[in-house]
Amino acid sequence: MGIRVENLHKSFGTEKVLDGITIDITDRSFFSVVAPTGAGKTTLLRILAGIESADAGTVYYDGTEMSDVAVQDRSVGMVYQEFINYPSLTVRENLASPLQVSDENYSAEEIERRVQETAEMLKIDHILNNLPEEVSGGEAQRTAISRALIKEPDYLFMDEPLANLDYKLREQLRGDFERLFSEQDTTVIYATPQAGDALAMSTHIGFLHDGKIIQKALRDEIYYRPRYLPVAEYLGEPPMNIVPVTLVQESTSTDRYFEVDEDTRIPATGFDSLSPGEDYLLGFRPQDMRLSENGEASISPALSFVETVGSTSTLHMNFQGREIYALHPDPVHLDTGTSISFALDPQKFYVYDPEAGDLIATGSSIPSFS
């Protein structure tokens, strides 16, 4: 029951939005399309659902070509950023409406059973008799999702459904979604610019860049092994730090270093496949930076300021003219301008090609996926 997309193209006027999308969406997976606003996520979702047509390319549902199948004849549900419910109908009537207008002649008992079941699943059974305006934003969005789910569609398309919700509600719904859809037969296709939402909920993630899905993989795989620089720089909270370096090895020694400048050398232990004298982009995650004591420094960036939220501090720093970040699992109290150093662990490094931007080596403790 998965979806296959082959070589999809779409332009609006002279603007190429989708430029050859080919992906397989696994049956029953929770697949997130991640990209900044304006990258074409919504267009891709609309084409997959059959609401919009592509200029070229083919969409298959469970192996069947879908070009000539109208959206109303497909087993799909849609949820949008603006939660759309009928304002004059109660939540119960909103949920029942897709079944009542369906050609399939659901019996009153069947409708009641499905409304009850879906409402319980989405935890809105206590507001079934309320009007949409009488319920909270989170409940209104859960009502919209229930409506999309009530026909038990094979495919559910969600376009930034959490964007208009309060932070706390989003946090709760993220957990609810992950749990709900891991138990459902529905295949979910979810578009979001929020790396955090995708990382929290998805089984699979695809990153849309310049009209192409440049990487699509299991959630853990794309997080631990972002194959291209734009993926690495987007999928993280905060993003992966990237620093231009040159690999150096003195003729008198076997030790290798990533040289940032004359004064800054970072051990390159274990990166035997790289060539001395070559330029690389070195990546390391903010979580993997440790404030160093007793002079074991690798790098000494300038501290711009510290943000502490609860038990976590984010250090904003400037290093070689770039903004970099470190995440510290305990609150740190440091003033702007304090001189600080970090020990970096080569086992957690990522090395990217500066021209092509692809991942060419990783440290030994980065998990690999076959």
Place this chain on the structure above:
Amino acid sequence: MAEIEVRDIRHVYDQGTADETVAVDQVNLTLQDGTANALLGPSGCGKTTLLQIISGLLQPTEGQVLIDGEDVTDKPPSERDIAQVFQFPVIYDSMDVYGNLAFPLRNGGVPEAEIEERIQKIADLLELNDILHSSPSNLGPELNQLVALGRGIIRADTSAILFDEPMTDVEPARKLTIRRRVKEAQQEFEITALYVTHDQHEALTFAEQVAIMRDGHLVQYDTGENLYENPVNTFIGHFIGSPGMNLLDCGLTQTNGAPHAQIGPHEISVSEDIHSEIDLNWTDCQIGIRPSSVTVQVADPKEDTHYIPATVDQVEMVGGYQILTTCLDDTDVEVKARVAHDFMIEEGASIWLSFPPGTIQFFHEKQAVHAS
């Protein structure tokens, strides 16, 4: 810059009608001169109403607004010298960025030489130098929001600046940079600032003190550290933190002469300094512990009775860490625990948790119990 005080503010919409709603009730709050503050709360808590009362867009039903001790409750917004940055940047497309920044000063008859000097300072601070002569319509919403901020703070006589969800239109990936520049501008100019948001991350990163509202009431006005470490009630405990504090219903037992929290078959020690405050006959008790304070162990700790066995139900990647949702064995009590982003664990795994006594809060009837 100035001190802003709201005193006994109450605001009722549609008073005397069937739709009568109390939006703000008995709110007292003083924003010290030059400090960064945030007003945080869920939708409908009254924060936007309070903001409009401070800016003068709304007359409160009861209470006063004071700027540096002077009652301005009856004054229109134009006489309060309060700058505002809204959700969506309000700037003039017909002028370039320089013209937008100069606008409030030219209106006030400031000499051009001084205007140029002030614009230069603002542009340096907000990193707008490269776009001073660009048209706003060619810039993204992030840069336009910075221009709106610059225009808000450029006048020397601005008494305060109010931000109303200013990051709404900012790309997630750009938020870190924009936040830094806004914060640096506030610190450099020592502006009294109030930042309204539903996003705790924005509130806690911007403000020295955060006022949290719920149902029209001010619940706690405190530093981020205190809101996190010492929430006054379970609402704050849950609301602050991502995810919020674990709040575990518990009974009370006496073991070795000391009160313990009882959850199913598990006994948990509570901090010694509140032993004398606890009445063993209490009901409606909860212990609170932050997910980051829960200690997780994957190997059976055997003899160490501080550890409680649990099962991992869910693993989520949140804010650069993994959050484990676990269920304590032989109970239906859910506990969230934070572990490193590269901590390898599968859903369904057995683990052991411990709750270090110094990190546990105790709540009775939803209110925090403190040492007297």
